[in-house]
Amino acid sequence: MRANTLLITALVLGLFQITFLENxxxxxxxxDLLLLTVVIAGLFWETRAAVIFGIAIGILKDIFSxxxxxxxxxLFGLWAFLTVKISRKVSIEDNLTRGLLVFIIxxxxxxxxxxxxxxxxxxVPFGIFLRLVFLSALYTALPLPLILKITKTRI
Amino acid sequence: MFNLNKKNLIPLxxxxxxxxxxxxxxSALRRPVLDVAKEPLSVISWLRRELGGIIFYHRNLxxxxxxxxxxxxxxxKLAGLNEIYLENNRxxxxxxxxxxxxxxxxxxxxxxxxxxxxxxxxxxxxxxxxGIRKGLAVISYxxxxxxxxxxxxxTSKVMLLSDPNLGVSSLVQRSRQEGLVCGTLGNNxxxxxxxxxxxxxxxxxxxxxxxxxxxxxxxxIGRVIDIGKEFSGLSRYALIRPVVDLSNIEEVxxxxx
Numbered sequence: 001m002r003a004n005t006l007l008i009t010a011l012v013l014g015l016f017q018i019t020f021l022e023n024x025x026x027x028x029x030x031x032d033l034l035l036l037t038v039v040i041a042g043l044f045w046e047t048r049a050a051v052i053f054g055i056a057i058g059i060l061k062d063i064f065s066x067x068x069x070x071x072x073x074x075l076f077g078l079w080a081f082l083t084v085k086i087s088r089k090v091s092i093e094d095n096l097t098r099g100l101l102v103f104i105i106x107x108x109x110x111x112x113x114x115x116x117x118x119x120x121x122x123x124v125p126f127g128i129f130l131r132l133v134f135l136s137a138l139y140t141a142l143p144l145p146l147i148l149k150i151t152k153t154r155i
Numbered sequence: 156m157f158n159l160n161k162k163n164l165i166p167l168x169x170x171x172x173x174x175x176x177x178x179x180x181x182s183a184l185r186r187p188v189l190d191v192a193k194e195p196l197s198v199i200s201w202l203r204r205e206l207g208g209i210i211f212y213h214r215n216l217x218x219x220x221x222x223x224x225x226x227x228x229x230x231x232k233l234a235g236l237n238e239i240y241l242e243n244n245r246x247x248x249x250x251x252x253x254x255x256x257x258x259x260x261x262x263x264x265x266x267x268x269x270x271x272x273x274x275x276x277x278x279x280x281x282x283x284x285x286g287i288r289k290g291l292a293v294i295s296y297x298x299x300x301x302x303x304x305x306x307x308x309x310t311s312k313v314m315l316l317s318d319p320n321l322g323v324s325s326l327v328q329r330s331r332q333e334g335l336v337c338g339t340l341g342n343n344x345x346x347x348x349x350x351x352x353x354x355x356x357x358x359x360x361x362x363x364x365x366x367x368x369x370x371x372x373x374x375x376i377g378r379v380i381d382i383g384k385e386f387s388g389l390s391r392y393a394l395i396r397p398v399v400d401l402s403n404i405e406e407v408x409x410x411x412x
Contacts, residue, residue, distance in 0.1 A: 018267040018278075019199045023207055028341065028402065029272055055174065062181045063188045064267065066274040066304060066314055070181030074174055113273045122319035128341045136272050 003049065009151050010037040010057055018064050029132060031139040034061050035109055036147055038076050039102050042083025043092060054080030071116055079105050095148065099141045106137035186307045189278070193309050196266040197280055204405070258371065259411040260294075261285055265404055266310070275318040275338060276301070279407060282309045290369055292410045298375030298398040299323065299363055300407055311409075316344055316376070317401045324366040325376055330354035333364055336376055336395060342402075344377060344395040353391055355382060361395050371410065 013033040021030040034057050041053040058076030065072070083101065092098055110133040117124065124132075208215060263279035281287055283306045291303045293313045301315040314321050317338040325336045325346065332353050334346040349355060359379045365372025381394040 014270065015195070015199055017270050019196065019203050020206075022268055022402075023203070023210075025402070032271070034270060055177075059177070059181070059184065061270045062178075063185050064270045064278070066269050066276045066312060066318065066320075068182065070178035072271075073178045073181065077174065110272070113271065117273055117319065120320075123337065124319050124340050125345075128339055132272050132340065 003045075003053075005151055006037060006041055006053070009147070010034060010053075010060075013037060013147070014057075014060050014064075026139060027131060027135055029135045029139055031143060032106060032109070032136065033140070033143065033147070035076070035079070035106055036102060036140055036144060038080050039083050039098075039105055040144075040148065040151065042080045043087050043098060043101075045084070047081065047084045050080040050084050051077050054078075071113060075109055075112055079109065095145045098148070099144045102144050103137050103141040106140040107133060110136055182305070185305065189307045189310045193266065193280065196278070197264075200264070200266045260408040261287060261411060263287075263311070263407055263409060265407065273340070274320070275315040275340060275401065276304070277313040277315065277404060277407065279311050279313060279409075280309070281409065282306045282311050284308050286411055287311050287409050291412070292370045292374070293407050294374060294410060295399045295404055295407055298377070299370060300399050300401065300404060302369060303409065313407065315401050315404075316397055316399075317341070323370055323376065324364045325361050326364040327353075327355050327379075328360040328362050329356075330359070333366075334393070336361060342396070343380065344397055346379075346393040346395055347385075347390075349391040349393060351389070351391060355379060355391075355393055357382065359393075361393075368412070 013036075017030065017033050021033075024030065038050075038054045038057050041050045045053065054076040055073055058073035059070070061072040061076070062070035083105065086092070086101065092101060114124065114129055114133060261281055263281040263285075265277045266280050267278040269276045269278075287303060287306050289303055289306060292299065293301045293303060299316060301313045301318070302321060303311050304314045305312040315338065316323065316336070317340060319338045319340060321338055323336045324333070326333045330353075332349065332355055334349045334353075336344050336346050339345050346355075346361060357379055361376045361379065363370040363372060363374040363376060375398050377395040377397040379393045380396045382391060383394070384391050
């Protein structure tokens with residue numbers, strides 16, 4: 001998969017995420033399309049390229065966030081690294097398995113961000129916490145086949 | 156999976172340290188990027204509004220007819236209130252009442268939202284060149300919406316009331332009972348630190364208390380929809396339905412003190 005294609009896709013999806021996706025929220029939750037591109041990079045690229053891509057996308061996401069600490073810079077690099085390592089150990093060829101991987105990574109991302117918020121003193125009711133963690137992870141995994149199709153047809 | 160030896164441990168530690176440094180200094184990166192991204196975001200925001208108008212045509216049609224009815228009702232009420240306002244002004248003058256200076260407002264358009272689900276905010280198209288600075292209160296035509304947390308020359312970030320990191324000192328309009336209104340990331344807000352015997356009822360109106368300089372006193376926040384007891388049993392909380400639809404704001408007003 002070409003670097004340019006995924007990078008442009010990520011930028012477009014990033015703009016989409018901070019503007020249009022507000023109209024497509026389900027139960028107040030929107031998918032994390034930027035995380036999705038990081039996992040795709042981890043699935044198809046070498047370790048170094050995927051991690052650099054993950055960090056770059058993490059910077060992009062943190063620029064448009066309200067947090068003072070750029071947590072996504074660290075997490076996205078880590079997810080890209082883990083995806084590369086996992087995809088080398090386990091055969092991930094079909095979209096269902098890839099979707100499951102995206103779901104698990106999005107779940108871990110949400111738990112990490114949610115817990116870091118909790119540790120910094122911002123209280124989120126447990127029901128809303130669960131809704132954000134699970135629904136957002138599911139919603140992030142669902143568009144994977146579509147994004148893969150878009151990025152693959154551009155090879 | 157992880158082949159760590161002394162040779163590649165040092166570069167790894169250097170990279171991790173650099174990443175942590177980058178994470179801490181993300182605020183410095185935001186300014187130039189947001190200034191550059193302002194124009195494309197404005198165009199996309201306009202496109203989103205226009206497309207939304209076409210896609211949600213039927214919903215807008217129904218909402219339009221409902222709003223027209225509401226406008227008629229409000230016009231009728233406003234005519235009555237105008238009389239009271241004029242009378243109030245006359246009485247104030249006659250009592251030589253020192254009037255507070257009127258609020259200076261800056262109108263701004265929402266151009267983007269945060270990329271994640273764990274914060275609630277807006278990015279608006281006015282920044283420090285328009286006189287906006289960190290800490291100013293943001294309202295809509297209906298009531299309090301949030302607070303400015305970051306500004307660049309031409310954009311600002313607003314933390315909305317629904318963000319759990321934002322707390323507003325507030326009071327119950329009827330009984331003057333004080334509490335702290337915080338966001339929950341959901342549709343409702345939560346009013347905390349209410350004593351066991353707090354005088355608060357369902358449908359009570361909650362307004363800002365003006366205890367700190369950020370929010371002027373009396374800004375409408377919402378209505379009480381539920382009252383409960385904290386897990387500790389020492390205090391109570393109230394769920395507040397905000398008057399401002401925080402998930403659908405398109406324009407905001409920034410209060411310049």
